[in-house]
Amino acid sequence: xxxxxxxxxxxxxxxxxxxxxxxxxxxxxxxxxxxxxxxxxxxxxxxxxxxxxxxxxxxxxxxxxxxxxxxxxxxxxxxxxxxxxxxxxxxxxxxxxxxxxxxxxxxxxxxxxxxxxxxxxxxxxxxxxxxxxxxxxxxxxxxxxxxxxxxxxxxxxxxxxxxxxxxxxxxxxxxxxxxxxxxxxxxxxxxxxxxxxxxxxxxxxxxxxxxxxxxxxxxxxxxxxxxxxxxxxxxxxxxxxxxxxxxxxxxxxxxxxxxxxxxxxxxxxxxxxxxxxxxxxxxxxxxxxxxxxxxxxxxxxxxxxxxxx
Amino acid sequence: xxxxxxxxxxxxxxxxxxxxxxxxxxxxxxxxxxxxxxxxxxxxxxxxxxxxxxxxxxxxxxxxxxxxxxxxxxxxxxxxxxxxxxxxxxxxxxxxxxxxxxxxxxxxxxxxxxxxxxxxxxxxxxxxxxxxxxxxxxxxxxxxxxxxxxxxxxxxxxxxxxxxxxxxxxxxxxxxxxxxxxxxxxxxxxxxxxxxxxxxxxxxxxxxxxxxxxxxxxxxxxxxxxxxxxxxxxxxxxxxxxxxxxxxxxxxxxxxxxxxxxxxxxxxxxxxxxxxxxxxxxxxxxxxxxxxxxxxxxxxxxxxx
Ligand SMILES: [Zn+2]
Numbered sequence: 001x002x003x004x005x006x007x008x009x010x011x012x013x014x015x016x017x018x019x020x021x022x023x024x025x026x027x028x029x030x031x032x033x034x035x036x037x038x039x040x041x042x043x044x045x046x047x048x049x050x051x052x053x054x055x056x057x058x059x060x061x062x063x064x065x066x067x068x069x070x071x072x073x074x075x076x077x078x079x080x081x082x083x084x085x086x087x088x089x090x091x092x093x094x095x096x097x098x099x100x101x102x103x104x105x106x107x108x109x110x111x112x113x114x115x116x117x118x119x120x121x122x123x124x125x126x127x128x129x130x131x132x133x134x135x136x137x138x139x140x141x142x143x144x145x146x147x148x149x150x151x152x153x154x155x156x157x158x159x160x161x162x163x164x165x166x167x168x169x170x171x172x173x174x175x176x177x178x179x180x181x182x183x184x185x186x187x188x189x190x191x192x193x194x195x196x197x198x199x200x201x202x203x204x205x206x207x208x209x210x211x212x213x214x215x216x217x218x219x220x221x222x223x224x225x226x227x228x229x230x231x232x233x234x235x236x237x238x239x240x241x242x243x244x245x246x247x248x249x250x251x252x253x254x255x256x257x258x259x260x261x262x263x264x265x266x267x268x269x270x271x272x273x274x275x276x277x278x279x280x281x282x283x284x285x286x287x288x289x290x291x292x293x294x295x296x297x298x299x300x301x302x303x304x305x306x307x308x309x
Numbered sequence: 310x311x312x313x314x315x316x317x318x319x320x321x322x323x324x325x326x327x328x329x330x331x332x333x334x335x336x337x338x339x340x341x342x343x344x345x346x347x348x349x350x351x352x353x354x355x356x357x358x359x360x361x362x363x364x365x366x367x368x369x370x371x372x373x374x375x376x377x378x379x380x381x382x383x384x385x386x387x388x389x390x391x392x393x394x395x396x397x398x399x400x401x402x403x404x405x406x407x408x409x410x411x412x413x414x415x416x417x418x419x420x421x422x423x424x425x426x427x428x429x430x431x432x433x434x435x436x437x438x439x440x441x442x443x444x445x446x447x448x449x450x451x452x453x454x455x456x457x458x459x460x461x462x463x464x465x466x467x468x469x470x471x472x473x474x475x476x477x478x479x480x481x482x483x484x485x486x487x488x489x490x491x492x493x494x495x496x497x498x499x500x501x502x503x504x505x506x507x508x509x510x511x512x513x514x515x516x517x518x519x520x521x522x523x524x525x526x527x528x529x530x531x532x533x534x535x536x537x538x539x540x541x542x543x544x545x546x547x548x549x550x551x552x553x554x555x556x557x558x559x560x561x562x563x564x565x566x567x568x569x570x571x572x573x574x575x576x577x578x579x580x581x582x583x584x585x586x587x588x589x590x591x592x593x594x595x596x597x598x599x600x601x602x603x604x605x606x607x608x609x610x611x612x613x614x
Binding site for chain 2 (some may be wrong): 233245
């Protein structure tokens with residue numbers, strides 16, 4: 001998988017809706033399996049990263065990429081475990097994270113004694129069932145009908161506590177961060193994207209204030225080992241495996257850009273004036289490439305709109 | 310037979326051609342003020358940085374180290390650690406069967422930095438593997454010079470005055486031993502913040518009596534702060550950027566760095582200082598005759614608008 005495909009996919013989805021995945025060619029996408037810690041693996045293909053936890057009770061997945069990739073994802077999961085797929089947790093509702101739900105459910109088969117549960121914050125279910133005009137309905141078999149509406153939801157699976165935290169109004173209004181307490185791994189979803197500016201999806205309830213709160217919450221849960229690194233590992237929505245120090249750099253960037261845009265708003269500058277002042281210009285070489293979905297302007301606009309509400 | 314065996318022993322495969330193991334004390338020479346008290350705020354002279362790095366450094370507020378707990382115990386990265394308080398112990402790691410050197414392992418004082426330089430041709434990790442402050446280093450021999458290539462670095466700094474170095478940077482090193490002296494040339498390439506490679510050299514002397522003690526650090530939130538507070542200077546508001554030019558009698562533009570400030574021709578066009586100095590006033594005898602540089606004598610320059 002190349003970053004080009006990843007961003008192109010995200011762009012296609014957000015620009016043209018979920019149907020666009022059918023037009024994309026996933027034939028050349030290969031699934032890369034990166035071991036994280038203990039029984040946790042990060043699977044990289046196209047779309048968001050998939051987290052896989054395996055053990056004696058079966059398999060738990062966090063996010064499912066796109067439907068056409070389900071056979072390839074399953075083939076890699078089967079190399080890690082022959083056990084039943086018991087849980088899918090969706091970190092949020094974007095198609096590059098939920099697109100494979102139904103296809104994975106179908107491939108997993110159904111054993112009433114070992115049911116597959118699809119879990120997400122209730123706002124994910126609400127948004128996936130409220131089909132926008134011209135969009136095909138989200139496949140019913142992939143809906144997260146084991147939704148939760150509380151601040152946290154707990155599971156105990158494969159010998160460890162798994163805590164799902166709702167992070168309100170961050171990337172979207174339905175974000176979940178998943179803590180694997182025994183393995184000491186966090187699956188962060190698109191709240192944390194170390195290769196690019198965060199996509200603050202204002203239309204779907206995201207905000208820069210919620211984004212910062214969510215990043216700080218992740219930092220509360222990450223405990224670095226010696227020399228302030230390692231320890232708790234963080235699987236981002238897109239990009240490489242990270243830890244506390246990487247989340248700190250990202251959080252600092254978001255806070256500093258927030259401070260700059262807030263200062264400009266207080267000086268009475270319009271959105272166009274703020275964009276023209278390029279408050280992200282010292283971060284663009286790090287967080288923007290020619291394929292980036294979240295351009296500097298898009299990020300600035302999201303911050304401006306969050307703070308102007 | 311015995312003779313043949315002895316010959317085989319000394320001419321074993323070239324896994325490690327020079328033994329760098331031992332305790333090494335850094336020689337700071339003219340770099341002492343920059344390396345021990347540390348670089349002045351706003352001093353980017355001789356760094357081939359781009360505009361992004363310059364503004365990032367201008368925005369840096371050193372309070373971040375004390376106010377944000379996650380920075381309190383963070384060590385230097387392996388490219389900069391060679392320039393900090395660089396007392397270093399090098400151990401050689403040997404394959405227990407073949408006795409070939411498979412790695413050098415280094416340990417330095419500050420925050421107990423440890424690093425492994427693999428000599429056994431192992432591949433670097435995948436692009437999705439975690440990055441660390443010391444990175445992943447592999448070495449190969451060029452006659453008696455050890456060439457080291459390091460990837461998988463965490464974001465850190467080119468100087469500890471906030472000049473950034475990204476996690477996409479890589480660096481090469483060239484280790485050369487002349488008797489009891491060790492010279493390391495470091496070449497950093499960074500597509501995010503540098504327009505040319507940054508080349509620096511450091512020298513050590515073998516010091517068998519040196520002890521690398523422990524340096525135990527625990528983060529403590531000493532200053533109450535809001536969770537969403539990260540000290541930084543808004544663009545155009547950092548009041549400290551002219552200090553280095555004024556203290557040392559340099560043209561301000563020269564202190565802003567960039568590739569051209571690396572080359573001798575730059576002296577012809579760098580202009581005149583705003584506050585020329587006719588004698589040294591700050592860190593003047595730093596390092597001379599064993600003196601340390603704890604108390605700069607120069608008063609800070611007058612307040613600026
Ligand atoms: Zn997303």
